[in-house]
Amino acid sequence: MISLKNVSKKFSTKQGTIVAVDDVNLDIKKGEIFGIIGYSGAGKSTMIRLLNGLEKPTSGQIIVNNKEITSINEEKLRQVRQKVSMIFQHFNLLWSRTVAENISFPLEIAGISKVERFARVKELLELVGLDGRGDYYPSQLSGGQKQRVGIARALANRPEVLLCDEATSALDPETTDSILDLLVSINEKLGLTIVLITHEMQVIQKICNRVAVMENGLVVEEGDVLEVFQNPQQAITKRFVSQVSETNQAKQTIQNLGELYPNGKLIKLVFVGDQTEQPILSRLIKQFDLEVNIVQGNISHTKSGAYGTLILQLDGDAKAIDEGIRFIHEQKVNTEVINND
Structure with a gap:
């Protein structure tokens, strides 16, 4: 056109x-x-x-x-x-x-x-x-x-x-x-x-x-x-x-995450489209026996689908945490480890 x-x-x-x-x-x-x-x-x-x-x-x-x-x-x-x-x-x-x-x-x-x-x-x-x-x-x-x-x-x-x-x-x-x-x-x-x-x-x-x-x-x-x-x-x-995608409070939270959540691992997930509707967190908790704390989350809707970010604190056995993160990767969800405890 x-x-x-x-x-x-x-x-x-x-x-x-x-x-x-x-x-x-x-x-x-x-x-x-x-x-x-x-x-x-x-x-x-x-x-x-x-x-x-x-x-x-x-x-x-x-x-x-x-x-x-x-x-x-x-x-x-x-x-x-x-x-x-x-x-x-x-x-x-x-x-x-x-x-x-x-x-x-x-x-x-x-x-x-x-x-x-x-x-x-x-x-x-x-x-x-x-x-x-x-x-x-x-x-x-x-x-x-x-x-x-x-x-x-x-x-x-x-x-x-x-x-x-x-x-x-x-x-x-x-x-x-x-x-x-x-x-x-x-x-x-x-x-x-x-x-x-x-x-x-x-x-x-x-x-x-x-x-x-x-x-x-x-x-x-x-x-x-x-x-x-x-x-x-x-x-x-x-x-x-x-x-x-981020509020001012969320930005401040990310800057101070190390102090606010000193235990386990903090990870940031990015969900796109149909991924926002998948029960990934419930499967993560059930399959790997982890304590999962939602630190911060946000979903934005675009004309082509949803876009969401989620920051989680994973606590538990170190091996189980690594396996859990690998599981999230396999679901084609972008994952970033924010800290390593």
């Missing part, structure tokens, strides 16, 4: 040349929810403007739905943009227009008849959960409702790609979850390809199939969300994963 080949974007300033996107290669599949995550200045906002043709790359190729948008003329680019819609952090609604008129606006521009516009707006209001609010003005809506209007408006012309630029950053956690659930529903019902720009790993965790991590204009890591959670490679990726 979307392919970037050696794409770079440079800006000339009085202070010199800024490389916002640096030789990026990405392939985004049709119908998936793809996340691009990075901190401020990483280049992700420039990236999303490249995807809809608002910015031209300095070098490289961008292909959207089999059309290379880096070399086509303005007329053909406008045709491509009709199938690539966007929602924004601050909604960008027309405050003097009603909800229905906001949603209808792109249909008016496209020359759609009034009867067709009315029917499409009604359909979209139901889709985004705003049925009965067509005559409201944006000032009468909550933040989440405003974003639902933005989503409905973006869907008016039946796009094939939806770009989301920090679409939940201005919302509280509960509202964020409801908007993310709506995006998943739209993705499943319409088969829409969604590209989501964010600095929040919780957003990636909840709805994305795959993720690219950006830093200083570079894509430093990419993969299935579950795999990235399981085995982050780069320091920045580990920071993002720790946002949802």
Whole structure:
């Protein structure tokens, strides 16, 4: 659906040349929810403007739905943009227009008849959960409702790609979850390809199939969300994963484990997918006659499956402990010995 080949974007300033996107290669599949995550200045906002043709790359190729948008003329680019819609952090609604008129606006521009516009707006209001609010003005809506209007408006012309630029950053956690659930529903019902720009790993965790991590204009890591959670490679990726996989209390506990649990062995287990549902601990206790103390645990759910960490204190015969750890390895659970007593 979307392919970037050696794409770079440079800006000339009085202070010199800024490389916002640096030789990026990405392939985004049709119908998936793809996340691009990075901190401020990483280049992700420039990236999303490249995807809809608002910015031209300095070098490289961008292909959207089999059309290379880096070399086509303005007329053909406008045709491509009709199938690539966007929602924004601050909604960008027309405050003097009603909800229905906001949603209808792109249909008016496209020359759609009034009867067709009315029917499409009604359909979209139901889709985004705003049925009965067509005559409201944006000032009468909550933040989440405003974003639902933005989503409905973006869907008016039946796009094939939806770009989301920090679409939940201005919302509280509960509202964020409801908007993310709506995006998943739209993705499943319409088969829409969604590209989501964010600095929040919780957003990636909840709805994305795959993720690219950006830093200083570079894509430093990419993969299935579950795999990235399981085995982050780069320091920045580990920071993002720790946002949802470890609490501050857990980090402090890990730092002081030697003092808190001086006996036996402390081990850290990483469970992925179906492993989180296996009765490994009960089998460990029964088969090896060990005392097993759960020191700390956490399970995070991604769109592709669950990811969990568990820290255990194993106490008992030294040989039985070693056999128990070997048993856990055989269950294909990543295991790290934190201390050796």
